Amino acid sequence: MHSTSTRSSRVELGIALTLVATVGWGAGDVFARKSMFGASATTVLASMITLTIIALGIVGLFLEGPSAFGAIDLRFLGVVAIMGSLTWVTGNLLYFHGMKRAGVTIAAPILGAAPLAAITLAIVFGGEDPNPWVLLGAVIIVLGIGILMTDRNRALE
Amino acid sequence: MSNTAHGQMPNRQMTSGIVFTILSGLSFALSGFLANHLVDDGRPGVIVGFYESLFGVALVLAVNVRQLGGRPQVTRSAVLWITLAAAGFATAFGSFYTALSRIDFSVGAPILGAVPMVSYVFVLFLLRGEEHITPRTLLGATLVVVGVGIIGVTS
Numbered sequence: 001m002h003s004t005s006t007r008s009s010r011v012e013l014g015i016a017l018t019l020v021a022t023v024g025w026g027a028g029d030v031f032a033r034k035s036m037f038g039a040s041a042t043t044v045l046a047s048m049i050t051l052t053i054i055a056l057g058i059v060g061l062f063l064e065g066p067s068a069f070g071a072i073d074l075r076f077l078g079v080v081a082i083m084g085s086l087t088w089v090t091g092n093l094l095y096f097h098g099m100k101r102a103g104v105t106i107a108a109p110i111l112g113a114a115p116l117a118a119i120t121l122a123i124v125f126g127g128e129d130p131n132p133w134v135l136l137g138a139v140i141i142v143l144g145i146g147i148l149m150t151d152r153n154r155a156l157e
Numbered sequence: 158m159s160n161t162a163h164g165q166m167p168n169r170q171m172t173s174g175i176v177f178t179i180l181s182g183l184s185f186a187l188s189g190f191l192a193n194h195l196v197d198d199g200r201p202g203v204i205v206g207f208y209e210s211l212f213g214v215a216l217v218l219a220v221n222v223r224q225l226g227g228r229p230q231v232t233r234s235a236v237l238w239i240t241l242a243a244a245g246f247a248t249a250f251g252s253f254y255t256a257l258s259r260i261d262f263s264v265g266a267p268i269l270g271a272v273p274m275v276s277y278v279f280v281l282f283l284l285r286g287e288e289h290i291t292p293r294t295l296l297g298a299t300l301v302v303v304g305v306g307i308i309g310v311t312s
Binding site for chain 1 (some may be wrong): 218236255269279297301
């Protein structure tokens with residue numbers, strides 16, 4: 001009973017943190033788009049990563065202590081190097097250029113379909129088991145993305 | 158869309174923007190999947206985000222060394238928005254990677270599908286006159302969020 005409630009509160013905290021992340025990314029996208037009226041997408045990204053490193057470094061020092069930064073091995077460095085490339089180069093750099101060309105109104109919802117790819121990865125490689133509702137949700141997401149992508153011509157009229 | 162976008166933005170430019178965005182979505186998904194494995198191994202999410210960003214800045218600078226070589230033109234207001242964007246992204250990375258140690262990636266990732274709706278709220282206030290949310294765009298984004306919501310609740 002006790003372990004069930006502990007697990008439940010862990011999950012609730014996890015979901016709450018994810019909601020915070022959702023607001024952070026949603027707002028950050030628009031702030032970044034706004035800054036692109038006065039700077040190139042690449043300049044925005046390079047400046048933003050630097051500030052993000054500083055912010056995460058300070059928070060990490062407070063929450064985990066300096067020793068957490070030293071407890072790393074080659075495998076960890078290899079994986080975060082790949083992640084750095086995926087998130088910031090092929091991820092954010094392409095997204096920022098996409099946002100500059102198509103606007104955040106079109107780009108943000110298309111990026112919202114990323115969970116589909118994430119779920120596929122989690123099922124195929126992570127051994128996670130989807131229920132039928134997950135598949136229904138995936139179909140609705142695809143439908144929404146389809147509507148967004150076909151709306152671009154109307155926006156160009 | 159900017160003022161140019163609504164009436165005159167070339168179709169090709171918008172298509173390339175959409176393609177870039179789709180590729181970036183796949184990259185984010187793969188990166189999140191890897192992050193999930195690292196935090197499952199007991200790595201603090203904030204530390205993972207820190208090192209990921211460290212490698213990220215090195216790679217972005219390496220890829221764009223020529224473009225960033227000269228003195229970049231940045232307006233004062235852009236500096237403010239860049240700072241706010243960095244605060245938003247740092248909060249997002251730190252929170253999400255910490256969350257991954259408490260919930261499955263397949264639960265956390267769909268919740269992030271609500272990002273477009275959050276963006277739309279900010280667009281209404283900050284990009285009025287520069288970007289336009291059509292009813293059809295809103296319908297599409299709503300379906301994305303509903304789909305994401307179904308996955309999040311039933312998982």
